Amino acid sequence: MDIKVLAGTAIPVLMLLAGETAAQDKKTLAIVVKGLDNPFFEQINLGCKKWLSENPDSEYACLYTGPASSADEAGEVQIVDDLLSRGVAAIAISPSNAPAMANRIREIAPTIPVMTVDADFLEKDHDLRKTYLGTDNYLMGVKMAEEAKKLKAEGGSVCLQLGNVAAANINARAQGFRDTIAGVKGVDRLTGQNGWTEIAGCPVYTNDQADLANQQMSDVFTANPDLDAFILVGGWAQFAPQAYTQVTDQVMAKLKSKELIIVAGDTLPPQAQAFREGRSHAQVGQRPFEMGYKAPDVMIQLIKGESVEDPLFTGLDVCNTEDPGFCKDN
Structure with missing residues (x-):
């Protein structure tokens, strides 16, 4: 059957x-x-x-x-x-x-x-x-924060990309990320804790749509040329590899120099490929x-x-x- x-x-x-x-x-x-x-x-x-x-x-x-x-x-x-x-x-x-x-x-x-x-x-x-x-979605957020801290020890400006507003698993990851980056529990938004600040207009919500996720990334990169970190709390944008390639092409020089870092959730084959191509710096994968x-x-x-x-x-x-x-x- x-x-x-x-x-x-x-x-x-x-x-x-x-x-x-x-x-x-x-x-x-x-x-x-x-x-x-x-x-x-x-x-x-x-x-x-x-x-x-x-x-x-x-x-x-x-x-x-x-x-x-x-x-x-x-x-x-x-x-x-x-x-x-x-x-x-x-x-x-x-x-x-x-x-x-x-x-x-x-x-x-x-x-x-x-x-x-x-x-x-x-x-x-x-x-x-x-x-x-x-x-353990909170732990997944913790791991993503740990990777971001390795790459940007002094902190920086950051945008979190989330899914549906009411998705408990995604929100738990975001909480784990914020708490770990800030070094204190219960942080609703990063406002300078340990050098990290969420930019205006973020987080952005994809509603689990890959096309919207890529458009959001492109818009954020264009509007914030000095952005230090973009965190895909879920892998939505990378699920559309051609579009994700086009978006990250806009900032490849910054990605290579680690002026801009990308940490993303999940390790499906197109995401592993993106990582190998230098289109993300860390992937935290579920099973x-x-x-x-x-x-x-x-x-x-x-x-x-x-x-x-x-x-x-x-x-x-x-x-x-x-x-x-x-x-x-x-």
């Missing part, structure tokens, strides 16, 4: 769960991501597929789905609503809008196990899910394949009522000029 990639409406979900042959009689373990247009989530899909190929005799099937666009927060909530209404054995959600998704889960009050993957609910809503599987591969087993444990740790962190990979690590050319 192949993974069915569903997007946008309840009809494809109904078709899957209504069954085609005996294979479709398996119980469904659903993984719902923010959007199918993001290559990061395709790695979760590949992990889900690998689990399925290794467990052909399981009574469970892994289903990967989400809205067509990462900007469709309401669509993701609707897909979760449809899956719960039609009947799944367990569900793992990467909420694009954490409060909105949590509100809907609270309203539905499903009896099946609910967990989060990649992105979590806000702390006040943790009672709605059994566990979180994914990155999305591992998230997709492990999620079905965690859901089965929850279905069986077994004790599961909360959270379940999948680790990070750091590439920098001193140690290219995961990003080296193999």
